[in-house]
Amino acid sequence: MTSIVLLSVLGIANLFLGFLRSNRILLPAALVILLLAFGANVLDWGAAPQSYFNNMLTIDNYSVAFTGIVVLTTLLLLPFSEKYVHDGEANLAEYYSLLLFALVGAIMMVSYDNMLMLFVGIEILSISMYVLAGSDKRNVRSNEAALKYFLMGSFATGILLFGIALVYGATGTFQLTQIGAGVANPANASFMPMLYIGMLLMFIGIGFKVSAAPFHYWTPDVYEGTPTFFTAFMSTVVKTAGFAAFLKLLLFAFSTAQSFWVPTIMAMTVLTLLIGNVGAVAQSSAKRMLAYSSISHAGYLFIGLVALNGKLSENGIFFYSLAYSIATVASFAVLKLVIDQRQREDYDGLNGLAKTNPLLAFVLTVAMLSLAGIPLTGGFFGKFFLFGAAVDKGYIGLVVFAVVMSMVGIYYYLRPVIAMYMRPAADEAATTPIVVSGFQSAVLVILALLTILLGVLPGIASSLL
Amino acid sequence: MLTAVLLFFPLAAALLLHFFKGGTARVVAFGAALLEFVLAVVVAVASKSSAATQFAIDQPWIASSGIRFHIGLDGLSLLLVLLTTFLVPLIILASFRHDYKNASAFYALILFMQTGLIGVFVSLDAFLFYFFWEVALIPIYFIAGVWGGERRVQVTFKFFLYTIIGSLFMLAAFVYLYFQTGVNGAERSSDLLAFYNLSLSAAQQSWLFWLIFIAFAVKMPIFPFHTWQPDTYTESPAPATMLLSGIMLKMGIYGTLRWLLPVVPLGVSQWSKLVMILAVIGIIYGAIIAIRQRDLKRLIAYSSFSHVGLMAAGVFSLTQIGLQGAVIQMLAHGVNAVGMFFVADAIERRTGTREISDLGGLTRHTPVLSVTFLVMLLSTVALPLTAGFVGEFLLLAGVYEYNAWLGAAAGLTIIFAAVYLLRMFQRVMLGPDTSLTATFRDLTGAELAVLAPLIVLVFWIGLFPNTFLHISEPSIIQLLDIVKR
Numbered sequence: 001m002t003s004i005v006l007l008s009v010l011g012i013a014n015l016f017l018g019f020l021r022s023n024r025i026l027l028p029a030a031l032v033i034l035l036l037a038f039g040a041n042v043l044d045w046g047a048a049p050q051s052y053f054n055n056m057l058t059i060d061n062y063s064v065a066f067t068g069i070v071v072l073t074t075l076l077l078l079p080f081s082e083k084y085v086h087d088g089e090a091n092l093a094e095y096y097s098l099l100l101f102a103l104v105g106a107i108m109m110v111s112y113d114n115m116l117m118l119f120v121g122i123e124i125l126s127i128s129m130y131v132l133a134g135s136d137k138r139n140v141r142s143n144e145a146a147l148k149y150f151l152m153g154s155f156a157t158g159i160l161l162f163g164i165a166l167v168y169g170a171t172g173t174f175q176l177t178q179i180g181a182g183v184a185n186p187a188n189a190s191f192m193p194m195l196y197i198g199m200l201l202m203f204i205g206i207g208f209k210v211s212a213a214p215f216h217y218w219t220p221d222v223y224e225g226t227p228t229f230f231t232a233f234m235s236t237v238v239k240t241a242g243f244a245a246f247l248k249l250l251l252f253a254f255s256t257a258q259s260f261w262v263p264t265i266m267a268m269t270v271l272t273l274l275i276g277n278v279g280a281v282a283q284s285s286a287k288r289m290l291a292y293s294s295i296s297h298a299g300y301l302f303i304g305l306v307a308l309n310g311k312l313s314e315n316g317i318f319f320y321s322l323a324y325s326i327a328t329v330a331s332f333a334v335l336k337l338v339i340d341q342r343q344r345e346d347y348d349g350l351n352g353l354a355k356t357n358p359l360l361a362f363v364l365t366v367a368m369l370s371l372a373g374i375p376l377t378g379g380f381f382g383k384f385f386l387f388g389a390a391v392d393k394g395y396i397g398l399v400v401f402a403v404v405m406s407m408v409g410i411y412y413y414l415r416p417v418i419a420m421y422m423r424p425a426a427d428e429a430a431t432t433p434i435v436v437s438g439f440q441s442a443v444l445v446i447l448a449l450l451t452i453l454l455g456v457l458p459g460i461a462s463s464l465l
Numbered sequence: 466m467l468t469a470v471l472l473f474f475p476l477a478a479a480l481l482l483h484f485f486k487g488g489t490a491r492v493v494a495f496g497a498a499l500l501e502f503v504l505a506v507v508v509a510v511a512s513k514s515s516a517a518t519q520f521a522i523d524q525p526w527i528a529s530s531g532i533r534f535h536i537g538l539d540g541l542s543l544l545l546v547l548l549t550t551f552l553v554p555l556i557i558l559a560s561f562r563h564d565y566k567n568a569s570a571f572y573a574l575i576l577f578m579q580t581g582l583i584g585v586f587v588s589l590d591a592f593l594f595y596f597f598w599e600v601a602l603i604p605i606y607f608i609a610g611v612w613g614g615e616r617r618v619q620v621t622f623k624f625f626l627y628t629i630i631g632s633l634f635m636l637a638a639f640v641y642l643y644f645q646t647g648v649n650g651a652e653r654s655s656d657l658l659a660f661y662n663l664s665l666s667a668a669q670q671s672w673l674f675w676l677i678f679i680a681f682a683v684k685m686p687i688f689p690f691h692t693w694q695p696d697t698y699t700e701s702p703a704p705a706t707m708l709l710s711g712i713m714l715k716m717g718i719y720g721t722l723r724w725l726l727p728v729v730p731l732g733v734s735q736w737s738k739l740v741m742i743l744a745v746i747g748i749i750y751g752a753i754i755a756i757r758q759r760d761l762k763r764l765i766a767y768s769s770f771s772h773v774g775l776m777a778a779g780v781f782s783l784t785q786i787g788l789q790g791a792v793i794q795m796l797a798h799g800v801n802a803v804g805m806f807f808v809a810d811a812i813e814r815r816t817g818t819r820e821i822s823d824l825g826g827l828t829r830h831t832p833v834l835s836v837t838f839l840v841m842l843l844s845t846v847a848l849p850l851t852a853g854f855v856g857e858f859l860l861l862a863g864v865y866e867y868n869a870w871l872g873a874a875a876g877l878t879i880i881f882a883a884v885y886l887l888r889m890f891q892r893v894m895l896g897p898d899t900s901l902t903a904t905f906r907d908l909t910g911a912e913l914a915v916l917a918p919l920i921v922l923v924f925w926i927g928l929f930p931n932t933f934l935h936i937s938e939p940s941i942i943q944l945l946d947i948v949k950r
Contacts, residue, residue: 150475375596403633422611422617423618459525463529
């Protein structure tokens with residue numbers, strides 16, 4: 001709870017820093033705020049569950065763990081926001097503040113106990129993201145991304161709200177656990193159709209936010225147009241929070257209606273995996289590939305939902321989100337440096353990077369191997385735990401399909417690696433090293449080490465919950 | 466404790482290598498690899514000859530899941546660890562003549578791979594085994610992909626996809642077995658012994674066999690999973706080719722011995738005939754293609770493919786003599802292949818070509834080279850007194866015991882090998898000079914330093930095979946007990 005208060009209050013305070021006309025202090029200030037929030041969050045670990053706002057919000061180990069992921073991700077991502085520091089016209093303080101507010105929304109999404117709190121959380125997160133998607137004001141693509149994201153997103157939010165209303169109609173409550181009791185109650189049998197429709201609409205709403213197929217159409221365009229820094233935030237924090245919220249919903253509210261939603265979610269899983277992976281193969285832009293890859297990872301995370309295997313699922317989704325977030329931050333960070341300084345988003349822009357910037361190439365390689373799920377990296381154990389939970393529940397066919405899809409994944413994740421290590425630089429401009437500050441290098445090293453640490457000693461994060 | 470040191474010392478050396486550059490990195494890497502070999506010998510001397518696992522370490526790896534960091538050595542593992550640690554310093558030494566760009570990364574990757582290889586040979590937990598299995602793959606992919614020949618990008622990509630997809634099947638089987646260990650409410654475990662003690666139905670074993678087998682079949686490779694191999698061997702830089710053929714190929718055979726035969730014995734007995742036939746097809750097919758090759762390195766690659774078929778056939782004969790033959794042949798083939806590829810590399814470096822038709826008359830300029838080449842070659846052809854003879858003789862005896870017709874067909878490998886290798890020798894070493902070979906220099910001292918230990922081993926295995934057979938015998942007998950119970 002302290003982390004929500006801290007981030008909200010200091011987020012507003014950060015806004016006032018904008019008046020100082022000194023953009024240099026903004027990044028350190030934001031980092032300090034995040035560190036404070038992270039520290040406050042860690043202090044909540046292991047304490048007895050604490051409810052706030054008339055039991056609308058509960059801080060327990062589950063929420064602390066996922067809050068940890070989103071705050072850590074933002075913290076590790078922030079050092080790569082520097083391009084804007086040199087852009088005199090950008091309202092930098094606002095961007096940082098919006099980012100902090102988005103984080104508040106994400107934290108509410110992982111700790112909600114009441115549908116309204118879920119809705120408020122999603123809205124805080126989404127509205128901040130709509131603005132940030134368009135933050136590159138003079139870039140048409142960025143404007144397009146913001147508008148697209150906003151139009152589609154608000155539509156999805158409407159559907160979500162409608163779903164919440166129907167669920168309320170069927171069970172008479174917004175509280176998660178009471179909905180769960182209502183669903184299980186045989187006296188409510190006549191309301192089941194309404195409940196099912198409500199559930200479906202909610203799945204659509206949240207499915208949109210986590211870019212699950214068939215509600216993924218906005219993703220590639222929005223990811224491509226949005227400034228890379230915020231794309232990274234979108235594909236990590238938003239996704240983690242979305243899945244944590246989804247899992248909570250299924251675990252506490254709808255766990256007794258499995259016979260209805262398992263086929264639904266299963267269909268979404270298969271579609272998401274297929275579209276994400278096959279779509280990624282066809283891309284020639286690394287950034288777009290990562291957009292499709294983020295769709296495919298939503299598919300893998302869905303497997304944890306389908307299995308809904310108590311602790312196995314919770315831990316699996318936690319570990320996967322953590323490994324995925326770290327690897328994604330690393331890949332976007334490297335990609336952003338390359339895009340900003342080489343003005344190229346395609347794979348060829350990465351050619352010869354291993355010669356000019358061995359560190360960047362190494363970090364991106366580790367990240368790609370992790371996303372591909374190759375051992376020695378956290379991504380492997382993420383998949384391992386999720387697939388294990390599904391096998392345990394007997395979803396062998398689904399796991400086989402997912403494994404085949406991750407074979408496809410190996411193909412497109414290796415392409416940047418091949419470009420960096422095995423192809424010569426595309427042109428003269430690409431033979432000058434990319435400028436990376438010492439701080440950024442340090443963060444990149446941390447990202448790579450964390451990924452490898454998770455891949456070698458997965459025990460440190462695999463049974464926290 | 467010793468096993469852990471053996472396992473992680475190369476990794477530590479690889480990390481340390483970051484602080485050295487160029488020539489120094491090379492020397493440091495060689496020193497580290499040599500030290501590792503000494504360490505392995507110390508372990509070998511300290512070990513007892515028995516089927517029991519020695520120097521074991523058993524620690525929880527992933528909390529509360531029954532997946533453990535369990536490593537240890539028995540006779541079979543020990544031999545392969547010895548082979549690995551023996552060959553790696555030689556492979557590093559063999560590369561001294563080349564000036565690889567970014568040398569510290571190059572040698573760090575070789576040492577890193579050594580950790581993966583040793584890990585494969587000492588792991589006693591299925592997931593740990595799989596983990597090291599892939600750890601060994603990643604560095605070799607980069608070595609071959611970054612420092613390889615012209616077509617390296619496509620070729621290594623294919624190699625990587627093939628092997629990783631093959632091993633994913635194995636992983637799927639392991640996950641299934643892991644959950645099977647917990648069906649009766651028991652603690653789940655991925656330990657080797659837990660897998661051995663599973664009672665699986667014949668139907669389960671039947672499909673599990675293929676899942677696991679594909680991973681090993683791709684690695685060895687067995688016909689028809691071999692299509693990545695000739696290209697990869699040809700396009701890789703010489704040290705990578707030596708690592709691939711000398712050591713990595715043995716991962717497949719070793720995996721079959723440890724993780725396939727005893728785990729799904731019913732599946733093995735159901736399918737062994739088919740696998741034997743595939744292996745024999747591979748022997749003949751590889752040999753026939755080898756006869757037609759014009760490229761020196763490619764010819765040796767196909768020869769390696771042909772010979773590995775015989776090893777696989779010996780393993781699936783499920784006879785003690787066949788299995789022991791496979792073990793000794795793993796050592797012999799490791800030595801032979803590294804020696805052959807090294808000579809091919811020495812020739813290519815001097816003349817700039819691998820085309821057999823461009824070469825000729827080397828004997829007159831290079832008595833030392835041609836003698837050493839001949840020794841390696843005759844050992845590959847399985848001439849008595851050499852390492853290859855012992856291995857192939859035992860293997861053929863095993864296959865013959867299984868089925869006389871298959872034994873006869875597999876026996877063709879020796880005849881064919883004589884045909885393509887002696888013909889190659891004749892055209893490269895004898896005959897008139899060509900413009901490229903007229904100014905050929907003989908082996909230098911450093912090159913001889915690579916070949917001398919190999920030659921010593923060729924005769925050692927050839928004359929006193931019991932030194933090695935003795936080490937692996939208890940393990941093999943125990944293995945057959947488990948398979949046949």
